[in-house]
Amino acid sequence: MLLHWPQNRSSLFLPIAALVLVVAGTMRSTPAVIAADRPNFVWIMSEDNSKHYLRHFDPDGAPAPNIEALAEHGITFDRAFSCAPVCSVARTTLITACYAPRIGTQFHRRSKMAAMPEGLKMFPAYLHDAGYYTTNNSKEDYNAQKSPDPWNESSRKASWKKRPDKSMPFFHVVTSALSHEGRLHFPEKAMATPPQTDPASVKLQPYFPDTDTFRYTRASYHDRMTAIDQVVGQVVDELKNAGELENTFIFYFGDHGGVLPRSKGYVYEAGLHVPLVVRVPERWKDLVSRELGSRTNGFVEFVDFGPTVLNLAGVDVPSGVDGKAFLGRGIDVAEVDARNETFGYADRFDEKYDLVRSLRIGNIKYMRHFEPYYPDGLQNNYRYKMLAYQQWRQLHAEGKLNEVQSQFFRPKAVEALFDLENDPHETLNLANDPSAQATLKKMRARLDSRLKAMPDLSFIPEAVLYESAMENPTEFGQQNKERIAKLIDTANLALLPFDEAENQLRDAISSSDPWVRYWGFVAASSIGLNAKPLTSEVKKHLADEQPLVALRAIEFMALLSDEDVRPALYETIQRASNEPELLQILNTAAYLNDFFGDRLTLDVEKVKSSIKLSKDGEVKDRLDYFSSK
The missing domain is CATH 3.40.720.10 (Alkaline Phosphatase, subunit A)
Structure with missing residues (x-):
């Protein structure tokens, strides 16, 4: 199948040391000594x-x-x-x-x-x-x-x-x-029953609206x-x-x-x-x-x-x-x-996809959003069972939030830099501050080094890992370490001005490697409107042989053109060959449906009829949400 990733089964593991215990031979027979x-x-x-x-x-x-x-x-x-x-x-x-x-x-x-x-x-x-x-x-x-x-x-x-x-x-x-x-x-x-903690006594985070619902939730x-x-x-x-x-x-x-x-x-x-x-x-x-x-x-x-x-x-x-x-x-x-260093990762949560990595060194926090056009507030059914989540989104839709409170529902920056000593709630992104550029470059390089050294398997879509890697993920990673590094470099073209990245982006989106094409489209979408000169080339890939590459082309065209990408999306849903692939496509469907106004509102029945796989589990969660809209 198209998702198959060729593998060389030779072992590339670091040796695992045998457990050495001087008293191992007597431990079970002499528990009192133990x-x-x-x-x-x-x-x-x-x-x-x-x-x-x-x-x-x-x-x-x-x-x-x-x-x-x-x-x-x-x-x-x-x-x-x-x-x-x-x-x-x-x-x-x-x-x-x-x-x-x-x-x-x-x-x-x-x-x-x-x-x-x-x-x-x-x-x-x-x-x-x-x-x-x-x-x-x-x-x-x-x-x-x-x-x-x-x-x-x-x-x-x-x-x-x-x-x-x-x-x-x-x-x-x-x-x-x-x-x-x-x-x-x-x-x-x-909420008619007061919590033991007085809601008036709690201090809300600055990114929350100060409402009775949020106060009741925090007090609870x-x-x-x-x-x-x-x-x-x-x-x-x-x-x-x-x-x-x-x-x-x-x-x-x-x-x-x-x-x-x-x-x-x-x-x-x-x-x-x-x-x-x-x-x-x-x-x-x-x-x-x-x-x-x-x-x-x-x-x-x-x-x-x-x-x-x-x-x-x-x-x-x-x-x-x-x-x-x-x-x-x-x-x-x-x-x-x-x-003084800690590494964080966020990938798929239930039916919601995103790819974010974080690095904190001392009180400096760096976040790299590899799919920055997805807002944090993208639908996750379980999250939005909470009244506070529901109210927050409603207030945003009504235009009743300030700049900090609205950030959750807007596209993210490609990279973010926070000074936690002065900004413990991470609301002031210093990535564009001229005085922070040396620190930004240091943090960026350190994270990049860590991702490549692992290597970080998330730069290969979950649908591919599902088919080709899960019997031995670490071996798969070691065998494909150089290739993953290339994918990370491609994703990082989003960090460059378009005029500096253009030639490399054109090479990426025409690559024979589908996952280089995949990350080339993501990087171009992340750059935003300045990448419009790529539109004619991207449009050719709306029916790319790899459904997930076509999906990334769909996202680009939705963001940077007036193209009605819904027919291409329905076709891509139909071509999904395993559940993770379908789930990622439906993630984009939710994004298009919720954040592009009436222009890309989906026909729920067309979405359902396009699905050739099981409609259970997280797929059902997405379909239930579409049906509730």
Whole structure:
């Protein structure tokens, strides 16, 4: 089929080091010895909350005495980051200790499970091999195929208390949905009941309109933080009553940011910057060369969490992961405190496509929008179940928002640069500020280097990965590393003035490589009206042999001409050959339908009749939305 990507199956993996444990041969037979030599671990994850909703991290947040008590006997990490702003990608990053775009696990919801990198297991499996009792209560939501034996039990009944020998060390994960996005999907009539937090007392982010709905929503979320704090207190009490509290490292953190609008699903700080407190048990405080009750600004990312637990447990961290430990044996506190870089990624969220990468170094944040003409506010059905989202969009349509509040519904800049010290809510883009050009170029080059080094698989469409890569994504990436670098260079033509990029863009859109053509059209569309001289050449590709390349030509013509591209769009929908390909085409359909006025309003029945594949799952979500318009 046209989507097939030729492969050379020769192995290009970095070797994965074997797990080395001096006492491996006796661990299972002498659990009492293990218990004497190994601490326990409990992770408490609250879903969908950034650090901004807890007073311990932000003066505008809610009080949380149990979390604050953990911090008094532990360490607060003021710069902790999820690498992705959504559940499945963030959790896969945690469990694999690998950056998702490198290993093919970056799409939420996955169209196909990715195989783990060759020789590498999900990190709890190494604890399990070392004699730990490993339990997860209960959410997994991984985008990778589960490796053998990460969990003794993973269910709503899983508990460290069920280990067969009470002297066995344990690693236990508790996930609480009390703070999940769905808790804010209340009907309008619910607002007649006041939340515990006074809506008048909360401070709204500057990009929100100051309305009763937004105040009620934020106040309700402060109540959710109170509920999470009670969960933390319950877990601590259980450990204390069992005599295990001072044997157990407790990690409390958010599973990614959220959850008011413009957070979950977006690589702004509200989507990535999470709370993290690690309580240090008295018995094992010699493993942590820090004063209890202290705080650090050293950057830690989700790829680091697994290696940190392994290091504290005295288990070798396997090679082949991207993270590095920040606590435990051999850790240089000064080195951790000096860490100042974090990488973020956003790809598909349910039925909504976008491709954004972020890099933060210190208080400088760089965001690269590879499809900048898609507004942040592009429809995602689950997001828009929230009344605040609905009201925000309605107020925009009525012209009742100021410049900052309207940004969410407008095309994005190709690149954005934020000074977080002076602009913590990321509303003032400094990319065009003459005084910021040296910093911009430095951040741009650093991100470019990281994307190519991985390499970042998202520069190949998900539909191609679905067909050709998911049995071994990392091998596929290594085999196509130079080609992916070429695609990134093509996408980056959008960063040049048109007169400097024109010849390279013409070469790209006439390339024999369909994915160079694909990114050539995206770059030209990103440049905008100055790229109109390419119109006659682009129009020839409205029926490109690759449906997704034709789709990018359709976007260009919609943006830069008066062409009625709907017939070409219906034809492209008909040619879709797998679900991710269809879903990406329908993403553009939603964009054209919602952001081009009456000029490109779709005929829903034509869209439906053009689809030759299943109309289930995320495809159904798009069709339901079209039908509701």
